Amino acid sequence: MHHHYHHIISHPFHFHFIHAVYIVFFVLVLLVISFYLGRSAQRRSSRRKLSLSKHYFVGLNYLLNEQPDKAVDVFIRMLDVDSETLETHVAIGSLFRRRGEVERAIRIHQNLISKPNLSRAMRIQALIELGHDYLHAGLYDRAERLYLEAIDMGGKVAAPCIKPLLTIYQHEKEWVKAIQYAQLLQAQLKEPMNTIIAHYYCELIGASFLQLTDTKFKEYLALALAADPKCVRVSLIEGEWYMRHNDFKTAIKAYKRVKDQDADYISETVEPLATCYEKLHDETGLHDYLYQYLNESPRLNLILTITDKLQLWHGDKVAADFIVEHLRKQPSIQGLQRLTELYIKQTNAEDQQRWQVLQSLIQDFLRDKMRYQCGHCGFTSKTLDWLCPGCRHWGTIKPQLI
Ligand SMILES: [Zn+2]
Numbered sequence: 001m002h003h004h005y006h007h008i009i010s011h012p013f014h015f016h017f018i019h020a021v022y023i024v025f026f027v028l029v030l031l032v033i034s035f036y037l038g039r040s041a042q043r044r045s046s047r048r049k050l051s052l053s054k055h056y057f058v059g060l061n062y063l064l065n066e067q068p069d070k071a072v073d074v075f076i077r078m079l080d081v082d083s084e085t086l087e088t089h090v091a092i093g094s095l096f097r098r099r100g101e102v103e104r105a106i107r108i109h110q111n112l113i114s115k116p117n118l119s120r121a122m123r124i125q126a127l128i129e130l131g132h133d134y135l136h137a138g139l140y141d142r143a144e145r146l147y148l149e150a151i152d153m154g155g156k157v158a159a160p161c162i163k164p165l166l167t168i169y170q171h172e173k174e175w176v177k178a179i180q181y182a183q184l185l186q187a188q189l190k191e192p193m194n195t196i197i198a199h200y201y202c203e204l205i206g207a208s209f210l211q212l213t214d215t216k217f218k219e220y221l222a223l224a225l226a227a228d229p230k231c232v233r234v235s236l237i238e239g240e241w242y243m244r245h246n247d248f249k250t251a252i253k254a255y256k257r258v259k260d261q262d263a264d265y266i267s268e269t270v271e272p273l274a275t276c277y278e279k280l281h282d283e284t285g286l287h288d289y290l291y292q293y294l295n296e297s298p299r300l301n302l303i304l305t306i307t308d309k310l311q312l313w314h315g316d317k318v319a320a321d322f323i324v325e326h327l328r329k330q331p332s333i334q335g336l337q338r339l340t341e342l343y344i345k346q347t348n349a350e351d352q353q354r355w356q357v358l359q360s361l362i363q364d365f366l367r368d369k370m371r372y373q374c375g376h377c378g379f380t381s382k383t384l385d386w387l388c389p390g391c392r393h394w395g396t397i398k399p400q401l402i
Contacts (some may be wrong), residue, residue: 056088068096072104076111086112086122090129102137109133124150128160140168157184175204198228199386199394202237209241217241232258232265233386233395239272248276256289259297266293267301267399268384274305300332300401307338316345333369333402337362366402373400 055078062071075092078085093108109130112118118126131146147161147168162185169178179200186193201224205217212220221241224234238254255269255276270293277286290306293299303326311319320342327335340359344352370380374397379390381397388396 068101068104072096072107075108082117086118086125090125093129093133097133097136102133105133106130106137120153124153124158127153128158131161131164135164135167140171144168157188159188162188170200173203173207175200175207179204194228195231196394198224198231198234201227202231202233202386205237205241214245230261231395232261232268235261236265236268239269239276243272243276246279248279252276259293263297264398266297267299270299270301270305274309298326298330300330300334303330303335304338307342311342316342320346330401333362333366337366369402371399371402372397374398 059071059074089112093105097105109126112126127146127150131143134143147165151157151161162181166181179197182193182197185191201220205220221238235254235257239251242251255273258265258269293302307319307323310322323335323339340355344355370382372384373380374388374390376393376396377391379388385397387394
């Protein structure tokens with residue numbers, strides 16, 4: 001043992017990082033093996049001890065010489081896998097997986113599963129490891145089957161299966177199952193999942209928005225709100241649903257809830273709310289809503305919507321005066337663009353041309369502007385994605401002022 005150890009350290013190969021990782025890992029492996037061998041010496045024949053250690057040293061030697069496939073062959077050829085050596089095999093497989101060498105990890109773990117003498121607990125562990133390999137390789141179907149098999153064998157959902165299965169169901173857009181595993185994660189591992197569960201219900205509604213029955217819709221909606229009463233997306237979906245079913249009063253109630261849930265999303269409700277009031281021919285209601293919100297939280301598109309209405313009700317001049325007043329308090333490119341539009345209508349032909357140059361410049365500028373940004377990772381986009389493509393967080397992308 002000591003002789004081998006010394007030999008490894010003084011071997012004159014290139015001592016770069018990969019070697020360092022392998023060496024640290026296998027020194028640990030060797031310590032574990034020698035401990036077990038020493039401990040079990042009385043129980044086992046000395047012949048087995050010798051052949052076992054020989055196999056591990058041969059495998060180690062291949063790894064150190066950057067011949068991982070030969071090393072894998074050696075480990076696979078080892079016939080005996082018991083509770084003492086299982087951990088070593090699992091660790092070697094996981095090492096390959098973490099290094100991105102998934103095929104080798106799969107070979108090692110598949111070999112484990114093929115052993116007939118594994119105990120139930122060992123087989124479950126091997127199934128889960130192989131599941132991790134397939135998940136890593138992007139083979140979601142196979143990974144799912146292995147995790148479910150492990151769960152079947154264990155009689156209950158093992159903690160290491162929950163997160164990967166949740167990843168799989170979210171990726172495959174199987175929302176009912178995703179909700180089930182998110183709830184398990186919350187119950188068993190005490191991770192707060194309420195925000196995500198609410199989004200899963202929203203996805204579930206969105207996936208069959210046009211086919212859902214009224215009863216089913218209300219059921220999902222109630223469950224989503226129960227999970228996360230602050231979920232803005234639930235209110236937006238509810239508003240959309242009732243607008244589609246021409247129940248504009250209920251839609252208005254849903255959209256107005258957004259202000260108390262997260263005022264940053266008010267801008268998402270201005271257009272549909274204005275439409276709802278118009279559908280109801282409730283001009284007073286619209287006027288009151290717009291000015292109440294303007295006082296409480298003067299969002300840009302609220303100002304733009306009021307500008308539109310003022311133009312309609314009182315003409316270009318009143319609308320232009322209104323937007324100028326608010327641009328002073330809250331400068332914005334979109335507001336400036338709207339103002340140039342109003343000025344163009346009020347000036348003579350010669351000035352109109354100048355304003356139009358300015359307006360087309362502003363339009364070019366706005367065309368590529370991102371209207372939404374993730375508060376977690378800074379990812380920007382032109383559309384409101386509820387699952388951030390940058391950091392994979394739910395509900396972190398918000399509208400931003402431009
Ligand atoms: Zn993000």
